[in-house]
């Protein structure tokens with residue numbers, strides 16, 4: 028299994044849920060890296076996480092980074108300070124910090 032993590036960019040100073048990232052678990056056996064990423068994006072898209080989601084900002088860039096970090100283990104939510112703004116927003120708006128899409132089809136939300 029491989030986990031692909033997509034992180035949000037707060038384009039125009041707003042965010043959509045989940046605040047920090049969506050992590051998609053893909054059974055990548057027999058798939059090329061590009062094929063596995065396509066599977067991951069397709070599954071993220073079903074919950075509204077799309078590479079070109081609005082709002083877009085010409086100075087801040089795309090809403091979701093199209094760079095996927097890869098992990099062999101379920102990625103954790105760390106308490107790094109650069110994430111504190113996202114955490115504060117998530118707390119205020121009661122939205123999940125992170126969303127995990129497991130290969131078996133189940134979803135797991137981490138609340139702030």
Ligand SMILES: [Zn+2]
Pocket residue numbers: 038039084085086087088
């Ligand atoms: Zn901007």
